[in-house]
Amino acid sequence: MAPQLFTTATARSAGLTRAALRGSSYVRLAHGLVVRLDDALDERERLALLATVLPPDAAFSHQTAAALLGAQLAPPPHPHVALTPRRVLPQHAGLVVHGRRLAAEDVVLDRGLRGTSGAQTFLDVAAVLPPQELVAVGDALLRAGHLDAARLGARLGRADRVRGVVRARTCAPLLSPLAQSRPESVMRYWLLASELPDPEPQVPVTDRWGREVAHGDLGYREWKLLLEYEGRQHADTEQFGRDVDRYSLMAADGWLVLRFARSHLLRPQVVVDRTRRALLSRGWRPQPR
Incomplete structure (x- = not known):
């Protein structure tokens, strides 16, 4: 059964007092609009x-x-x-x-x-x-x-x-439909707005035989640099094990992985600066203006 909706007028005509409407069986949707809960809303x-x-x-x-x-x-x-x-x-x-x-x-x-x-x-x-x-x-x-x-x-x-x-x-x-989460989009924006090369979302990582073994949230294929956002789901034991395997596969084929967390979403200068330093370490050089 759907939750029952009351306006102030219909509640009064149904004999419901203000005290009753403030009880645990009712939820205020907006001013003058109350719903009686039969199930979670x-x-x-x-x-x-x-x-x-x-x-x-x-x-x-x-x-x-x-x-x-x-x-x-x-x-x-x-x-x-x-x-x-x-x-x-x-x-x-x-x-x-x-x-x-x-x-x-x-x-x-x-x-x-x-x-x-x-x-x-x-x-x-x-x-x-x-x-x-x-x-x-x-x-x-x-x-x-x-x-x-x-x-x-x-x-x-x-x-x-x-x-x-x-x-x-x-x-x-x-905009890109390839971004898988809000944090990936936010980090990509900061990099696009910087003087750094434009990052690629969802970068495939292949082994020496050309088989795709992993992918990175953001990255630069030319310099084999990846950026990964670590959300809460990465704290799960099974996910942590998969991440370790994935990162070791990436490193084995020469990829450098920068890992970022929730705290970095409030510090765009940190994401841009660390990405810049990593790119420089991989051979990228800024173009003279």
């Missing part, structure tokens, strides 16, 4: 319930849409919704409402939820995210099939004077 179910009280032209947008479409982005505490501009734009204490004139191609229905398309979402979040995080969102949307160069180019082409369009147009050429 996940984010998608929460948004589906919210959608039942929204106008028919409403579409989830911005970070809310990005999370729905598979970007590794935490859903905002107050869902973002785009509505067609009107004389008085409806406001709700539990929502962030944006006035948007959306074309038909700017809206998609994803597993029953109406939200902005990948291209529209990328443009919207460009106004509020730093460039490295915007690239990470774009990579995820590409990887999930919600975005491609043609659709993104078309949307950005009709976005003159839209807030965030300059950043969106700057970051669009940097």
